[in-house]
Amino acid sequence: MLRAFALLIGLSLALPVGAGDKLIPIGPAQRTALRIATAPLTAHAGAISVGLPATVTVSPGQERVVAAPVAGLVTGVRVAAGASVRAGQALVTIRSEQLMAGQRDLTLAAVQARLAEEAAKRDEGLFQEGIIPEARWQAARAAREQARAALAERRAWFRLMGLSQADIQAVERGERLVDSVTLGAPIAGEVLERMVMTGARVEAAAPLLRLAQLDPLWLEIQAPAEVAALVRKGQAISVPGTQASGKVVAVGGSVSAAQTVAIRASIANPGGLLRLNQNVEARIEALSGARHWRVPARAIVRMQGQNYVFVERPGGFEPEPVKVLSQSAQSAAVDGPFVGGEAIAVEGVAALKAAWQGMGGE
Structure with missing residues (x-):
């Protein structure tokens, strides 16, 4: 042991310190005395880390918030947090006076659209016969388009409420009035959060439930x-x-x-x-074909925040910087400037590090 230490000290004192020269000269006798052993570098095809x-x-694209379309009283909440729901499943029922007023407006818009349609057809016939001027026919057409737009707006509002097409048509004809709206699940998924209780009064656009796939x-x-x-x-x-x-x-x-x-x-x-x-x-x-390497954990040394392995070269060993991707007690996956097949020091690494430090290593 004392002989190996003496050899190491002598080696450190005798090493050249030329600029950029990282080779650590090691002869056969020194290698034996310092018990340096090597192993071939092997490719690592496993995980990067x-x-x-x-x-x-x-993902934000898989998340939805169910909000109140109208102000009103929550008369029923049919799911709890953590429940799985299917698309369209009934979730919350809201009773709303605003809904009643909206149905009245829809019925009135339907009547006005029907009357405007009839007036436009009548004036078109009168214009074709030369009985009325074109300006009156154009005014009737404009009134018809305005009535159509108003009706389309009211229909869209009720679709947002969750009413079916059949319900909307029944309201237009004055055959049905509803005082409540039931909100369905916009997606299949799980209820992440329930933000309302039965009996609560809510304002329009108030969040009620949060769902996600x-x-x-x-x-x-x-x-x-x-x-x-x-x-x-x-x-x-x-x-x-x-x-x-x-x-x-x-x-x-x-x-x-x-x-x-x-x-x-x-x-x-x-x-x-x-x-x-x-x-x-x-x-x-790791990506297919990526060149990463597997080395024994004991082959890695650390100097000033950087990891190195000692690669055997003609006449000695050269420290090469590596990035440690993953490491266990026995081995490590590294990335470094290798082509494969290089021999690296796996025993006597501490002696090589001491010799490198004696050279004024990085």
């Missing part, structure tokens, strides 16, 4: 900047321990104060195992 912190969210979901991932630099849209992603899997849809263009980059993925949620706002760990798979 595992265990990245992520939060389960939902929970498959697929989004993963909002926070990745170190060096890992994010290797991620591209379309890369496969999974949540270890579940069947949830998907693809990266966006990689952030800025770095947070914690030096992480936001990565968003769309992920299938079979069986509903993932829950909204759940904190999970994400695994990002």
Whole structure:
């Protein structure tokens, strides 16, 4: 042991310190004394990184808010938070005086549109016979178009209320009046939030329920900047321990104060195992054909915030910078300037680091 230490000290004192010269000269005798062993660099086809912190969210395009179309009294809420609903399912019933007044306006608009239509047809015939001037016929046509527009507006208002076409036609004919409107689910999904109770009075546009489709979901991932630099849209992603899997849809263009980059993925949620706002760990798979490398964890040394491995070269070893993508107790996945097949030091690494420091290593 004392002999190996003496060799290391002698090596450090004898090494050249030429500018840009990173080669650490190691002869056969020194290599044996320092117990340096190497292993070939192997390609790594697994994940870019595992265990990245992520939060389960939902796409804005899969979320809806059910709001009160009119002011009134809530006479029934038929679902609770967490309930699954189908598209069109009845959710909330509101009794409204405004609805009654709207039906009166719809009936009146229908009558006026019918009278304007008849007047325009009559004046057109009179004009064709030369009995009335063209200006009177044009005025009748304008009145007809205004009446049609007013009727279309009232019909659209009632469609927003959730009334069927048959109900709207019955109101136009004065055959039916309703004092309540029942709001249906705009999408199939789950009730995320219930914001109203039976018996409450609400104003028009007041939010009542929040719904969302929970498959697929989004993963909002926070990745170190060096890992994010290797991620591209379309890369496969999974949540270890579940069947949830998907693809990266966006990689952030800025770095947070914690030096992480936001990565968003769309992920299938079979069986509903993932829950909204759940904190999970994400695994990002490497792109097909990507050149990443697997090295023993003990082969990596750290100097001034940068990771290195020692690559065997003619006459010695050269430190090469690498980015650590993922690491376990035994091995690490790295990205570096390699072509494959290089021999790297896996034993005696501490001695090589000491020799490099003796050279005034970076």
